[in-house]
Amino acid sequence: MRLAREVFAPLGGVVEVGAVNAIGTWVLADVSVGEFLARRHADVERLMDGVRTACAFDDAAMRMADEVGWFRDYKVEAAHLLLWSAGVMGVPEPIEGLDEPSLIRRICRIAADLQLTEFLHAVITAGVAARTDPRQGAAAIADVLTIACDLADATGGVVPEQVYRTWRVAHLPGILRPQSDAPEHGKAGFRAYSEELEALLADG
Numbered sequence: 001m002r003l004a005r006e007v008f009a010p011l012g013g014v015v016e017v018g019a020v021n022a023i024g025t026w027v028l029a030d031v032s033v034g035e036f037l038a039r040r041h042a043d044v045e046r047l048m049d050g051v052r053t054a055c056a057f058d059d060a061a062m063r064m065a066d067e068v069g070w071f072r073d074y075k076v077e078a079a080h081l082l083l084w085s086a087g088v089m090g091v092p093e094p095i096e097g098l099d100e101p102s103l104i105r106r107i108c109r110i111a112a113d114l115q116l117t118e119f120l121h122a123v124i125t126a127g128v129a130a131r132t133d134p135r136q137g138a139a140a141i142a143d144v145l146t147i148a149c150d151l152a153d154a155t156g157g158v159v160p161e162q163v164y165r166t167w168r169v170a171h172l173p174g175i176l177r178p179q180s181d182a183p184e185h186g187k188a189g190f191r192a193y194s195e196e197l198e199a200l201l202a203d204g
Helices: 002-023 033-039 041-055 064-068 078-084 095-099 101-129 134-152 160-170 172-176 184-202
Strands: none
Touching (some): 002 033, 002 041, 002 064, 002 078, 002 101, 002 134, 033 041, 041 101, 041 134, 078 095, 078 101, 095 101, 101 160, 134 160, 134 184, 172 184
């Protein structure tokens, strides 16, 4: 269940950012997560099916998507988008300026990069933990990452190759370094997934 929470939390961020980006005005009063999910229902269903396959999640793990609360309608707040972006931009003075559309657009770009990278790491981690064959698992992960990128920004502002390359430098070195406490089979799994995803997403 911990692995499921780690997958669905950043995916919730992807959906929220996608709902804001889809409006195109970056005015939060115009945003409806519920309407966005309804419009992209088929894509979300494909994504969830792909997550089940890639992570080898059972029904109980998949129910975590409902329990975290990010896949239903709710009011989008600027402060929460700032959290999805890890506060990289800082907090403007005065704080009321946080709702400025130009700032919201920048926050969404950062949040999309970060949450997609965290989502990729979470699904790879789940695949490694389940000892899914890396070739099959990586193919499923490439599919779900492609859908997730399109949900975050349908204009192509963020692409799977970019997310993979960011993940590779942000997460892989810490896992594979000699001092890492990751077991050898885990290191081998992450390395195998990286090689397979590189072939699928980054080659050529």
